[in-house]
Amino acid sequence: MLARLDEFERALLALDRVRVSELLDAVAASQTPLLAVESLIRPALERIGKLWEDNRCALSQVYMSGRLCEEQVDALLGPAATTTRVAPGNARLALTVLEDYHLLGKQIVRTVLRAAGWPVLDYERQTVAGLVTRTCADEIDILMISTLMLPSALQVREVTTQLREQSPRTRVVVGGAPFRFDPELWKEVGADAMGTNAAEAVAIVEGLAGGAP
């Protein structure tokens, strides 16, 4: 299986669509489509995320391979998969970009979560007030916030302060360039976790949902 995963990762990085689907189909046929997703797609995206973090692959490869995987998940499990499957611990997930016009980071996180087969509410771009209102109304357990600009990252403090009052159940996960350049920043703004690459969102959600009461 490891050799197959290595090959799958190489095929993704090379954006070799044909090979990617051959490898997935082989697992899906001999075992189950879900296993193909869990044993190839998820670990490969995690590896590619880590490679990017270590400056050993580029964001264009992260993005394009994420898209390819999302397509494959739809083909394997059917586009409705994310409405029938649930996130760990039945957690309600939401994803947003705060006060920032840069949506790419959020899109990549969304792709990764979809590839994991979990439903996630996409709030697109939000202001602090709008975000707090929606998070409370939707009873979100895990709110994922992406920012690219430093002032937007600093605004997360306002969100966590208000949520602590109004929706204490909500855990806040942050990510994006300012948090990568300053590894202390997520604590300073009162977040519960930070992902240095998009694929980390999966393990973080599992950690937080598993630890929730």
Add this chain to the structure above:
Amino acid sequence: MIRNMTPMQRIVTTLGHRPPDRVPFFLLPALQGARELGLSIREYFSRPDHVAEGQCRLQAKFGHDCLYAFYYAALEAEAWGGEVIFRDDGPPNAGLPPISDVEDILRLTPPRIEDSPGLLRVLETIRQMAARTQGEIPIIGVTMSPFSLPVMQIGFEAYLLLLHERRDLLNQLLGLNEAFCVAWANAQCAAGANAICYFDPVSSSTIIPRSLYLDTGFPCARRMLARIPAAVAIHLASGCGLPIVDELAATGAAMIGVSSSEDLAEFKQVCRGKIGLLGNLNGITMRRWTPAAAEAAVKDCIAKAGIGGGFVLADNHGEIPWQVPDEVLFAIAEAARRWGRYPLDWLTTAGEV
């Protein structure tokens, strides 16, 4: 060696890969002039004399070795029909990309500088700076690279898809952007800019792999640099550059901006005597620095890249965030003067032990 050089002499000497009197430093405070003048960021950038005055005051205050004519990146997107969105506590951003359907690239024509009020303001700022400094302080103009500009013209996702799936449209767009950027850089030089900072983060290895750079951003940079009549610094805006350092040096650039996530010493090893280095203080953590932390960071950069010249100390992005306190900037300036005096005895002596 001249004991007290002007900033211009210092920069010219270091770019000739000889040690000047001290390590030059570029603070690159693009926004902070607003604070000096007691204006909002939007008001500040609304008039060219504000920016000329702000930059001159900041230079007098901190003693750095340039005047920075950069407003904000979205200004160039605005020339192509984009919107600029201001905020009170940071740089303005580009709004929705002006090109919503990539097929429209086929019908696009580049804007003329003289029809773009924002660009004309920058040119006027440069003329006013040039009149005030009389050639003693280098004036740095800025252009987004034709290869990085599309992120703001069509959006990042659409651009990544274009790069992978639509080479025809990519080449068409790059051709238009090159015509625009050459005109824009040349206009800044004619107005009095002494050097151009060519911002090209999409070429960085953070964003695209070296193989893709070799057939896209690299040939584009080579064509561009041949047509800009001034020294050019290629700035990856804190994106990584080590995997493409040889190509960056082969573009004809005088300097490369280095990210804080890479090792300046590794760059120095490859670049010594060939191409100058600019960097690589972390602007994001800078807002929390104590004066001692600032001093340590400055010493570290000088130790890694200062010897022999070919080095300008600066932040790693080409712009100091609004949230960085003045005390930190004073501490950086102070440390650069204290530890940057050539022949950098504290390093050579330590090195001999």
